[in-house]
Amino acid sequence: MNTLECVGILKALGDDTRMRIFEILRNGRLCGCKILESLNITQPTLSHHMKVLCECGIVTAEKEWKWSYYSINCKKLNELIDYLRNTKCRNNNGG
Numbered sequence: 001m002n003t004l005e006c007v008g009i010l011k012a013l014g015d016d017t018r019m020r021i022f023e024i025l026r027n028g029r030l031c032g033c034k035i036l037e038s039l040n041i042t043q044p045t046l047s048h049h050m051k052v053l054c055e056c057g058i059v060t061a062e063k064e065w066k067w068s069y070y071s072i073n074c075k076k077l078n079e080l081i082d083y084l085r086n087t088k089c090r091n092n093n094g095g
Helices: 005-013 016-025 032-038 043-055 075-083
Strands: 059-064 065-073
Touching: 005 016, 005 043, 005 075, 016 032, 016 043, 016 059, 016 065, 032 043, 032 065, 043 065, 043 075
Parallel strands: none
Antiparallel strands: 059 065
């Protein structure tokens, strides 16, 4: 993962609604209609947020007939975790 990809994901998840969607998807693949039931937003607003999450790669979408199903892209999530894990972190006490 490069810096721009990391920034894109973190910016996407920096929005309260998108973070709530991410939390909902932590339990597994879900139809957009079920996500909508859990949030106090309109369908066009949900579509916008899902577009942002899909464009940065942290969420994948699958179309089945007239329904869209969303899930966390575990490969991309693991890349983000690895990217952040490789950060050298030192405090003022030398640790």
